[in-house]
Ligand SMILES: *[C@@H]1O[C@H](CO)[C@@H](O)[C@H](O)[C@H]1NC(C)=O
Ligand SMILES: *[C@@H]1O[C@H](CO)[C@@H](O)[C@H](O)[C@H]1NC(C)=O
C-alpha cells in the first residue's frame with residue numbers, strides 16, 4: 001500500500017515537473033546548423049481525442065505537451081513549423097516521426113498515434129500549410145510552388161523535398177532531451193506515399209537521423225511518378241474516349257476472374273500480377289451491367305485498359321518509360337474523391353455518357369506548376385508527345401531534388417539502421433514495381449542488404465491501405481523488434497480490414513520479396529496455410545510443364 005502511494009506520488013511529482021517544463025521559456029534553445037528559430041510554442045494538452053488509421057492504437061484520450069518550433073533558413077524567406085508532441089506520462093523513451101501524403105509533409109493530427117503508442121511524436125509542415133482537407137492535400141502546391149508564373153519557389157521545393165526532413169529529427173531530439181532530461185533511446189520514421197519517400201530520403205541522405213524506417217508505398221522516383229500518373233488521362237485523350245467508371249471496372253473484374261487463381265487461391269485477388277497475361281481485347285463486345293443498364297465493352301476502352309496496364313510506352317519507338325498499374329487494380333472512382341481511387345477517373349455529364357477525364361490532382365498540379373510553371377496550362381489537352389516531353393523535363397529538372405532512388409544505403413547500414421518497406425500490389429496511384437525495382441538495385445549493389453532492409457508486397461492492398469487484401473498492421477512493431485531485439489522480420493503478419501459487419505477476415509503472411517506466400521492447403525483465410533516460397537504452387541506447376 002505504502003509502495004503504491006509512493007509510486008503514485010512520484011508520478012504526480014513527475015507530471016508536475018513536466019507540466020512546468022511544458023512552457024516555451026523552459027525548453028532548450030534549438031541549435032541546428034543553418035536554421036534560425038522564429039517562435040517556440042508549448043502548451044499542455046489534456047484528454048486529446050486520438051485518431052489515426054495508420055497505426056492501430058487504443059482510443060484512450062492522451063495528455064501531452066504540444067510543442068511547435070517555427071523557424072526559417074535565413075535568406076531563404078521560408079517559415080517552417082516543426083511539431084513535437086511529448087507524452088507527460090508513459091513515455092517509452094523513443095521518438096517517432098510521422099510522414100505526410102501527397103503535398104503534405106506531415107499532418108499534426110497524425111502525432112496522436114505516436115503519443116498513444118508512448119512515443120514522443122514529430123512531424124513537419126516543411127514550410128507550407130495543409131488545411132486537413134483531402135482535396136487541399138492533393139492540389140496544395142498551387143499555393144506555394146510558384147513565386148510568380150514561370151518562377152519556382154525553390155526554397156520551399158527544397159524544404160518539401162529534403163531539407164525540412166533533415167531539420168525535423170535534429171530539432172525534435174533536442175526538445176526531447178530538454179523535456180525529459182534524456183535523448184531518445186531510439187528514433188523511428190513511419191510514412192506512406194510522400195511519407196514513404198521521406199523515409200527513403202532520410203536513409204539515403206540523412207542516415208544518422210533514424211534507427212528504423214518504415215516506408216510504405218513510397219513515391220520513390222517522384223520526378224517520374226508525378227508525371228507518369230497522368231498517363232491514363234493521356235491514353236484516353238489519345239483515343240478521344242473517356243469510359244464511364246463502370247466500363248473500366250467491368251474490364252478490371254474480367255482480369256481478376258482470369259488471373260485470380262494463378263496463385264492457387266480463389267479470393268478475388270491477383271497475387272501474381274506478373275503471371276497475369278489478360279488482354280482486354282479478348283472481351284470487346286461482351287455485355288456488362290452498368291448501374292442497371294446493359295452495355296458492351298468497347299474496343300477503345302479495351303485499348304485504354306491495356307495501355308494503362310502496360311505503362312507509358314512511346315508509340316514512336318516502343319520504349320516503356322515506366323511501369324503500369326497491375327491487373328486487378330482500380331482504374332478510377334466516381335464522385336468528388338473518385339480521383340483518389342484511380343488514375344483513369346472520369347466524370348460523366350449525362351448518367352454514364354458524355355464523360356470527360358478527371359485527372360489525379362497531384363499529377364495535374366505537378367505538370368502545371370512544376371514542369372510548365374504556368375497555372376493556366378491546360379493539362380487536359382496534352383498529346384502523347386506533350387506528355388513524354390513533360391516526363392523528360394520533369395526527370396531532368398527534379399530528379400536530383402525529389403527522387404529517392406539512390407541504391408547506396410551503405411552509410412545508413414553502417415550506422416545500424418533498419419528499413420521495413422512494403423507496397424500494396426493493388427496500388428492505384430503508385431505502381432509497386434517502382435518499389436521492387438528500387439529494392440533489386442539495392443540488392444545488386446549490396447547482396448547482403450537483406451541484413452538491414454526488407455521489402456514486402458501486399459496482394460490486394462490499395463495505396464497505403466484499403467482494398468480486399470491483407471494489411472500488415474504490425475509492420476512498425478516488426479521494425480522496432482528488429483532494431484531493438486535483432487528479430488529479423490522473416491514475414492509480416494497481415495489481415496484484411498472487413499468493409500462490412502460479419503465479413504470474414506482474411507489472414508495472410510507477407511513474404512520478403514521476391515518470395516511469395518504460397519498456399520499449402522487448409523483454410524485459405526488462415527495465415528498458417530501459407531509459406532514463403534520462391535514461386536506459387538501452381539506457378540511452379542506451369543514452369544515444369546513448359
Ligand atoms: C499545438 O500548438 C500549435 C501552435 O500553438 C497549435 O496551432 C495547434 O492547434 C496545437 N495543437 C493542438 C492539438 O492543440
Ligand atoms: C518573403 O515571403 C513573404 C510571404 O511569405 C513575402 O510577402 C515577402 O515579399 C518575401 N520577402 C522576400 C524578400 O522575398
Ligand SMILES: *[C@@H]1O[C@H](CO)[C@@H](O)[C@H](O)[C@H]1NC(C)=O
Nearest residue numbers: 272273274275432433436457
Ligand atoms: C511488377 O511487379 C509484380 C509484383 O511483384 C511482378 O509480378 C511483375 O512481374 C512486375 N512487372 C514488371 C514489368 O516488372
Ligand SMILES: *[C@@H]1O[C@H](CO)[C@@H](O)[C@H](O)[C@H]1NC(C)=O
Nearest residue numbers: 285286287288294295296297
Ligand atoms: C451489344 O452486343 C450485342 C451482341 O453482340 C448486340 O446485339 C447489342 O446491340 C450490343 N449493344 C449495344 C448497346 O451496343
